[in-house]
Amino acid sequence: MGVAAEPATQNNGRPVKVPSFTLERNGDEFAYVWQQHGVAIGIDQLHESHHELYGEIMVRSLLPDAPPHVHWGHTNLSSVRTRSTLAKELSQRVRDVPWASLLETACTKTAIEYRRGEPTVDLSGFEWPVDAPMLVEHFLPEGEVTLIFGRGGVCKSLLALTMALAIKTKTTLPEGLAPNKQANCLYLDWEAQRSNQLRRIWALSKGFGWERPPAIQYRPMGRPIWEEATKLRAEIDRLQIGFVVIDSIGYACVPEDINEAATALRAMGAARSLGVTVLVIAHVAKGSSEQKGNRSTPYGSIFFENSARSQWEIRRGESREEGVITFGAYHTKVNDGPIERPIGLEFQFFSENKRVSRIDLLSCDLQADPELAVHTSLQTRLEALLKRGKKSVKELAEESGVKPGTVRVTLGRMKNVQKLDVVHIDGSGYWGIREN
Numbered sequence: 001m002g003v004a005a006e007p008a009t010q011n012n013g014r015p016v017k018v019p020s021f022t023l024e025r026n027g028d029e030f031a032y033v034w035q036q037h038g039v040a041i042g043i044d045q046l047h048e049s050h051h052e053l054y055g056e057i058m059v060r061s062l063l064p065d066a067p068p069h070v071h072w073g074h075t076n077l078s079s080v081r082t083r084s085t086l087a088k089e090l091s092q093r094v095r096d097v098p099w100a101s102l103l104e105t106a107c108t109k110t111a112i113e114y115r116r117g118e119p120t121v122d123l124s125g126f127e128w129p130v131d132a133p134m135l136v137e138h139f140l141p142e143g144e145v146t147l148i149f150g151r152g153g154v155c156k157s158l159l160a161l162t163m164a165l166a167i168k169t170k171t172t173l174p175e176g177l178a179p180n181k182q183a184n185c186l187y188l189d190w191e192a193q194r195s196n197q198l199r200r201i202w203a204l205s206k207g208f209g210w211e212r213p214p215a216i217q218y219r220p221m222g223r224p225i226w227e228e229a230t231k232l233r234a235e236i237d238r239l240q241i242g243f244v245v246i247d248s249i250g251y252a253c254v255p256e257d258i259n260e261a262a263t264a265l266r267a268m269g270a271a272r273s274l275g276v277t278v279l280v281i282a283h284v285a286k287g288s289s290e291q292k293g294n295r296s297t298p299y300g301s302i303f304f305e306n307s308a309r310s311q312w313e314i315r316r317g318e319s320r321e322e323g324v325i326t327f328g329a330y331h332t333k334v335n336d337g338p339i340e341r342p343i344g345l346e347f348q349f350f351s352e353n354k355r356v357s358r359i360d361l362l363s364c365d366l367q368a369d370p371e372l373a374v375h376t377s378l379q380t381r382l383e384a385l386l387k388r389g390k391k392s393v394k395e396l397a398e399e400s401g402v403k404p405g406t407v408r409v410t411l412g413r414m415k416n417v418q419k420l421d422v423v424h425i426d427g428s429g430y431w432g433i434r435e436n
Contacts, residue, residue, distance in 0.1 A: 059071040341380065
């Protein structure tokens with residue numbers, strides 16, 4: 001919050017000093033207070049149309065002997081006539097207040113700040129930057145929008161909630177998923193009810209060995225995300241949020257057509273406008289994950305995928321062990337840096353009185369599950385097979401389901417394997433992991 005006095009305005013050629021005020025801004029919510037007049041003006045829900053700025057204005061009285069509510073309405077902040085009409089209306093409700101000057105100050109300053117944007121800079125004046133920072137190593141680039149997608153029942157929401165718990169407490173998860181700093185987290189839920197997430201967060205916390213869950217901010221959602229973006233940015237500022245989960249982007253676009261480019265651009269633009277690290281959950285396009293080994297895509301317009309800076313596909317394994325869900329996370333896109341290795345994880349569920357009482361997150365071997373192994377790269381699969389012992393090209397081809405010629409070419413590109421002197425029974429050489 002700061003105190004400011006606007007430059008003098010003109011009245012019939014004479015300068016008129018505008019009273020000093022305090023301004024508090026949270027996201028795109030602006031609150032102005034004129035203590036000497038006992039008046040506060042709040043402006044939010046800002047949006048532009050036809051080069052004019054619109055928003056909602058709430059005027060309140062701070063005087064102890066007056067009703068607090070003075071005015072609320074949607075208005076055109078850019079219109080001189082609208083401001084003049086509103087000033088006359090307010091003068092009839094609360095006298096002896098320079099409403100024209102106050103409204104001019106609030107509307108003008110709001111427009112300036114809202115449209116300010118980032119300054120233009122000369123990139124040559126900056127040093128060569130270090131690698132892009134990660135909020136969670138191998139998984140979440142800091143300050144960017146990451147999208148995870150998959151079929152129903154693959155634990156996307158549970159994984160996102162686990163990430164939030166890890167970030168809030170700076171707890172390292174399996175497979176080296178280590179938060180680099182602690183941050184407050186906000187879970188935006190268009191799908192489930194609060195009671196569902198409460199049960200999950202308690203069970204996960206027990207799995208971490210905590211008596212009670214850490215503070216995770218939760219907000220049930222209903223309207224499209226672009227209609228909520230202004231309020232969300234203010235909430236993020238107030239609560240000092242550093243990580244947001246959007247569950248899920250399809251429901252966050254209703255009732256618009258998710259296959260339309262404009263819908264995807266509005267939704268992902270709203271997610272990016274939150275200004276913090278965002279994890280967006282999406283569903284999988286129908287039929288794109290039916291065949292083994294093929295690449296799936298998120299449901300909806302291609303611009304969901306194009307707008308994300310990093311993207312992971314989540315696939316469930318074939319394991320049917322009771323109380324265990326095994327899944328793989330496959331990095332399918334990144335805008336800055338290399339593709340990360342596939343990650344194998346599993347949730348173990350423990351029950352008491354037919355209710356889940358604890359959930360543990362553990363590593364799993366992707367190569368041990370045929371459904372998960374087939375979606376890893378051939379180099380990854382060959383390396384995993386050779387870690388179990390030396391093998392010939394023929395054996396590797398049979399076990400990986402790939403032609404011998406492809407296996408031979410791939411082995412030649414791998415720096416961590418070598419051809420051994422031992423000769424296979426058919427005359428071909430064995431291959432093994434290169435010793436350091």
